[in-house]
Amino acid sequence: MINTKRFTEEQVKRYSRHIILPQVGGKGQKKLLEAKMLLVGAGGLGSPAAMYLAAAGVGKLGIVDFDRVDLSNLQRQILHGQSDVGRRKTVSAAETLCEINPDVELVLHEDRLTSDNIMDIIHEYDIVVDGCDNFPTRYLVNDACVLAGKANVHGSIFLFEGQISVFLPGQGCYRCLFPEPPPPGAVPSCQEAGVLGVLPGIVGTIQAAEAIKLVLEIGISLNGHLMLFDALDMSFQKVKLRRNPSCAICGDSPTIKELIDYEEFCSLLAVPREC
Amino acid sequence: MAEIARVDAELDLKGEICPYTFVKSKLELEELELGQVLRVVVNHRPAVENVPRSMKNEGQEVLGVEQVNDTDWEIIIRKAV
Numbered sequence: 001m002i003n004t005k006r007f008t009e010e011q012v013k014r015y016s017r018h019i020i021l022p023q024v025g026g027k028g029q030k031k032l033l034e035a036k037m038l039l040v041g042a043g044g045l046g047s048p049a050a051m052y053l054a055a056a057g058v059g060k061l062g063i064v065d066f067d068r069v070d071l072s073n074l075q076r077q078i079l080h081g082q083s084d085v086g087r088r089k090t091v092s093a094a095e096t097l098c099e100i101n102p103d104v105e106l107v108l109h110e111d112r113l114t115s116d117n118i119m120d121i122i123h124e125y126d127i128v129v130d131g132c133d134n135f136p137t138r139y140l141v142n143d144a145c146v147l148a149g150k151a152n153v154h155g156s157i158f159l160f161e162g163q164i165s166v167f168l169p170g171q172g173c174y175r176c177l178f179p180e181p182p183p184p185g186a187v188p189s190c191q192e193a194g195v196l197g198v199l200p201g202i203v204g205t206i207q208a209a210e211a212i213k214l215v216l217e218i219g220i221s222l223n224g225h226l227m228l229f230d231a232l233d234m235s236f237q238k239v240k241l242r243r244n245p246s247c248a249i250c251g252d253s254p255t256i257k258e259l260i261d262y263e264e265f266c267s268l269l270a271v272p273r274e275c
Numbered sequence: 276m277a278e279i280a281r282v283d284a285e286l287d288l289k290g291e292i293c294p295y296t297f298v299k300s301k302l303e304l305e306e307l308e309l310g311q312v313l314r315v316v317v318n319h320r321p322a323v324e325n326v327p328r329s330m331k332n333e334g335q336e337v338l339g340v341e342q343v344n345d346t347d348w349e350i351i352i353r354k355a356v
Binding site: 026 | 294297298299301302305329333
């Protein structure tokens with residue numbers, strides 16, 4: 001019998017294009033199969049991120065989303081299809097991901113993330129891939145990752161532009177960059193302003209690539225950098241970030257000691273839904 | 276085959292085709308210690324060139340490639356990285 005150690009015959013074939021890569025190999029693929037990642041949001045960013053992470057054979061993939069699939073999501077949220085409208089995004093996502101790779105252990109978290117539950121949820125994961133669409137959740141995820149010492153692979157989109165970064169414990173965070181969320185009403189939501197459907201495909205895929213690189217410990221991480229993408233110019237710009245010693249959560253004398261539930265201002269801005 | 280000190284592991288890959296001949300050889304080699312020697316037997320003709328080339332690309336040492344009978348070839352690789 002052919003001895004391929006712990007890989008099954010199917011895994012050898014499924015992951016062969018990874019295993020062939022000198023920077024991955026069987027050892028790297030095993031790291032991926034042992035990795036535990038949490039995806040915050042099964043929407044625009046979470047769709048491509050989840051699909052590629054599942055395809056890559058990430059061992060355990062948690063998905064947090066309390067929402068249901070809406071027809072207006074399908075322009076960009078490729079985890080979901082026409083027949084999923086009205087269904088829970090977590091359930092719809094799980095079906096798609098299971099079809100891509102049944103090797104992956106999927107854990108569905110159908111709750112809205114709050115200061116009460118986030119620490120318990122992220123506890124069991126190594127890397128958090130933040131694909132949320134609102135500031136309260138983004139700051140909650142950031143602060144929780146800092147407090148729990150988890151890597152945070154950040155992505156955000158607006159109109160035709162995206163931002164991506166990686167925040168590693170002790171090396172800066174989203175608050176070092178943007179100390180406070182904008183006041184309610186100051187920034188229009190995607191619901192209001194619109195977003196190019198393919199944009200989260202690009203940004204979420206970059207998040208997946210960064211998360212995979214963290215697991216494999218290869219290449220140059222976006223840690224310490226912010227990637228700015230503009231789909232209209234088709235330009236990528238990388239700017240350096242520094243940890244802010246006076247950051248309220250990860251600085252030398254942090255003033256934020258417990259998690260904050262910011263006002264859910266996205267819902268305040270909600271445009272009337274067709275009824 | 277000329278003097279090959281010692282073969283530490285053998286892999287029968289008859290019936291396998293590329294790229295799995297290399298993939299499985301690589302996986303096997305990963306389990307060996309530096310300096311250990313792997314003997315792979317293939318009967319897929321393209322693998323006779325492909326496996327040694329890919330091994331060299333990865334920095335491994337190919338000690339020999341030789342036809343052992345009408346259908347089979349052996350490839351001897353020493354783990355160098």
